[in-house]
Amino acid sequence: MANPFRSVRLFATELVGELKKASWPTTSELKDSTIVVILACVLLGLFTSISDFALYNVVDVVRQWIAR
Numbered sequence: 296m297a298n299p300f301r302s303v304r305l306f307a308t309e310l311v312g313e314l315k316k317a318s319w320p321t322t323s324e325l326k327d328s329t330i331v332v333i334l335a336c337v338l339l340g341l342f343t344s345i346s347d348f349a350l351y352n353v354v355d356v357v358r359q360w361i362a363r
Contacts, residue, residue, distance in 0.1 A: 320328065
């Protein structure tokens with residue numbers, strides 16, 4: 296039976312090696328990217344809310360028009 300801890304140790308060693316090769320962002324790049332992501336989320340949320348409100352009103356007007 297193979298030792299399961301050997302494969303875990305090998306995985307951890309390779310993981311650390313790959314993480315050392317990675318290009319990590321600077322603090323200013325990280326702040327700028329965070330601001331972009333937050334603004335994109337806010338804009339997408341506003342767009343979704345406005346679209347939902349408009350579609351609800353259109354469906355309500357059509358429903359009232361059909362009910363007459």
